[in-house]
């Protein structure tokens with residue numbers, strides 16, 4: 001799978017059990033939803049403490065292309081909606097939230113909006129959302145590819161109404177239609193047909209953020225979501241820390257038998273990453289949530305687990321890394337669809353963990369991991385920030401582990417390498 005880039009980062013070995021407080025930047029999923037909803041709202045909004053990283057810069061860039069005014073302030077971004085306009089070009093990078101969430105907005109612009117992204121972005125599933133946009137009255141020219149690149153031929157309005165979609169490849173197809181749907185003439189009713197929708201907490205996050213802004217959403221039926229037509233209220237958002245990005249830091253406490261505190265962990269949240277509390281408890285950690293944050297204390301030995309990660313699949317790479325260091329075997333299930341993430345994560349994890357001497361088998365819908373003593377080596381990351389996180393976790397306890405392209409963490413966490421060093425220096429990585 002791919003050749004090794006020359007840029008290698010030697011993952012720091014933990015000289016002792018980790019003992020640190022870390023502050024994790026804002027959530028990618030909340031920042032990009034808040035930006036997009038602010039661009040569609042009935043007045044100016046503020047997005048406070050946003051994530052400033054590649055995926056959110058791409059979202060801001062896409063919305064600016066459509067005419068939205070977004071100004072930087074020390075607190076975050078001031079967003080002023082303007083009538084959506086084209087023509088323009090949108091770079092999606094490798095951001096699922098940009099390639100799926102922005103086309104349903106682009107239909108509301110007057111003019112052609114051309115979408116493209118990184119080479120791997122052209123391979124990520126897009127067909128169901130493009131078909132749904134056409135069924136709702138939009139015009140999309142994709143040259144028959146059902147994938148990037150494509151052009152949305154915006155007319156300034158969208159009829160909307162009911163639509164059937166197979167969202168088994170990504171929850172983002174549903175979120176995308178719900179986020180823009182209240183601005184369609186008839187709203188939108190999304191009915192899922194097909195295998196189970198993954199990452200449901202992310203759809204719940206979408207619904208919660210719409211309701212905060214006064215949009216009426218009916219999610220009473222397990223497979224159907226109805227968004228009524230109407231305005232999206234301007235709303236100032238305080239972006240929570242990205243709990244999925246907390247995974248490698250919490251894992252550092254776990255695999256070194258140390259203590260790590262993630263400051264500002266919300267007491268209640270819609271974020272999928274909140275599941276880390278339960279997952280790492282099952283793996284042997286002691287976890288406590290209080291008003292300061294989430295404190296994890298690592299065990300002497302890590303317990304292997306049999307877990308269905310269907311709802312929280314973006315946690316797979318780091319959980320797999322921890323599982324490779326456990327005392328017993330693990331099975332990670334329900335995650336076939338992550339073959340369509342930043343890379344084919346099942347193949348990538350099986351390949352790279354095996355290269356270090358691990359015993360990892362790819363199954364139809366996941367991974368089987370039998371712990372083996374691991375050795376150092378070069379760990380390929382395939383342009384995937386979470387593969388880099390997984391490698392850093394392993395490198396804490398496996399000497400001489402070199403990570404390809406650590407800068408790929410800039411997708412959602414540009415300061416990752418510095419935060420990692422600060423954590424090991426027992427400083428607050430704030």
Ligand SMILES: O=C(O)C1=C[C@@H](OP(=O)(O)O)[C@@H](O)[C@H](O)C1
Nearest residue numbers: 029170171172175198199202314
């Ligand atoms: O809506 C979102 O913000 C996301 C939804 C999920 O996508 P999938 O449903 O494709 O897994 C998740 O994995 C991704 O990191 C972010």
Ligand SMILES: C=C(OP(=O)(O)O)C(=O)O
Nearest residue numbers: 094095096097314341342
């Ligand atoms: C799947 C992920 O990202 P994306 O938003 O690009 O789908 C992820 O961050 O793990």
